Amino acid sequence: MTKDNIQMPLLPLRGLLVFPSMVLHLDVGRDKSIAALEKAMMGDQTIILAAQKKVSMDEPEPEDINRVGTVAMVKQMLKLPNGTLRVLVEGLYRAEIVQYMETEDTFIAEIAELEDVHGDAAEEEALMRSLLAQFEQYIKVSRKITKETVATVADIEEPGRLADIIASHLSLKLQDKQELLEKQDVLERMQHLLKLLSNEKKVLDLEKKIGLRVRTSMEKTQKEFYLREQLKAIQKELGERDSKSSEIEQLKEKIEQSDMPEHIMEVALKELGRYEKVPQSSAESSVIRNYLEWLIVLPWTNKTQDTIKIDFAEKVLNQDHYGLDKVKERILEYLAVQKLTNTIKGPILCLVGPPGVGKTSLAKSIARAVNRNFVRISLGGVRDEAEIRGHRRTYIGAMPGRIIQGMKKAGTVNPVFLLDEIDKMSNDFRGDPSSAMLEVLDPEQNSTFSDHFIEETYDLSNVLFIATANNVNSIPGPLLDRMELISLAGYTEIEKLHIAKEHLLPKQIKENGLKKSQLQVRDASLLKLIRMYTREAGVRGLERQLAKLCRKTAKIIISEDKKRVVVTEKSIEELLGKPVFHYGLMEKDDQIGTATGLAYTSVGGDILSIEVTHYPGKGKLTLTGKLGDVMQESAQAAFSYIRSRADELHIEPNFYEKYDIHIHVPEGATPKDGPSAGITMATALVSALTGRAVKKEVGMTGEITLRGRVLPIGGLKEKSLGAHRAGLTTLIIPKDNVKDLDSIPESVRNDITYIPVSHLDEVLKHALVGE
Structure with missing residues (x-):
């Protein structure tokens, strides 16, 4: 530090600047700023005030603060109820920040005083007089500054101080004030201020002229209004005109100013002529007026400019949704084609999936990505x-129908139009709405869409239609043919965990009035909540549970005066109650007659234990567990295959004559069906009949033919996650499903050994204990 330089705390100012000799009240609320004030009060009560370069910045760095500021004396300091400090400061002298000594908890700067540089005394005197004369003229126009201020300013004899005091009274931009503060040369400072003062006076003169012009215009308008009202009253007494005439004039004006095409305008003006002739008391009068108003408010040519940028669209989709990689990829492909062809014609996208997986919000994201309503x-x-x-x-x-109503709401001819729950339409004696949708969704027909109310054709070819559905089976074939299906199978546990951490929990913390620091939910607790308190494909139930968790936390913080709540696996039960759901776990020991299959449900994957027992009888095969037709057929096929291969499998050749066999799938109240349990049933049957146990760590999925071939299945990703959750370490899968392994999260693939098989003999080799 040099001899003349000193260290003192720094207070950055936002949108404000203090000149030397200026006395001002400041409200201070930022932590660093409060710390700087406290440090100043512990010393000689001096502090340097410097303006930020950008007003919007909450946490400025040294490079964001101007180098020249004003050293001020803190006269008073008062703490307000909202936690901020109100201080009274008096500017002392200019100073330059040489370097920063500390920037972590508060700003401490090494400063050097900037002294005024004087020039020719006569020139300074002349400039002072000019400044005072201009300032007096400014005050006359402004009327915001009292005459007493002029008297006070006129008594100042120092030219540099005079310039500073006048500048502090002007409504200048912050940048202009900073330039004045940085000028050490007094002559330059006064010349620059004269120029600014002259400009300000010109602006005020213009404002005065504009105000006078507006006042004159208002007086004229008021006069016209008064005369019109008198004219109406006179005409009413004479019976010459009524209110309908003025209404017709207004409608005509609106029609001519609207964006409707020429042929539609002709229809509207023709209907207006009819409206003029029909008595106002007639029922038809209100029908025609309603029709005209619809023609006026409908968008006919107004459109938004498409901004299809694939990188921006990808960024928007990733911001709004976690996972769903294949869905996002298909949407980006769709948008890329639209950009290349410069036309919207093409397949109508239909997002299919269970509730709560983000179908509607995906459509909103697409609209945001392409800059459409x-x-x-x-x-x-x-x-x-x-x-x-x-x-x-x-x-x-x-x-009008819902399509035209939607177009009115959109306000443009090219919105993103979401047809939600298209699979929930039905028909009765009033007609079939799904047939009407055929014209809406056909790119070859919708340019001339006909609404019974509007009657004139309306162009829907620029609209980007997106449909959503829960179940494809209930959508009629011709309608389905016009749409391209994009399947949203639901979120895996790992994806739900990310969504909860990155989106849902922060959102609920904010909505329930909490701060991030007041609630901490560990990953293991979130996983337990997902597994044992929700069972769904989407995340709506998960969001409700997180909202409940936040409400419980808010109550604890208020009633028990805690600063922070940490949710562990143990404490989650205290907050949310006993678990609502449970999931299957692998067997503790190798079992005879029990094989572990994999199930795929609408809410994710799970394991399925299949139990087989046999007892003396006459070969009767009993199936229990509320099985569907497909699973019953799988059991029959497995049984027939084992009968045909009894010798090779070391089973008594005539077992089907000596024993009754019972196949049971636990949780009998839950309906089960699907083509993936064939090899599991066959393995359990062989185990029961040979007395060889099934390895506890092995799960399997695949359908079986009468020749023992293993057929591919669906939902391998969800099934793998269910198996991983249950603790299985080996999965037997059909060879044709090897291609699906890429879709399984790497963390799951690393913990599970996959064994692809093409025949039941391979399944038995890997699943049964012993040779």
């Missing part, structure tokens, strides 16, 4: 064709 209509429960095509204008209360 977003509109959504729900088709759940729609039974009437008029809901899509509109009602005919033959009765009071007729209105």
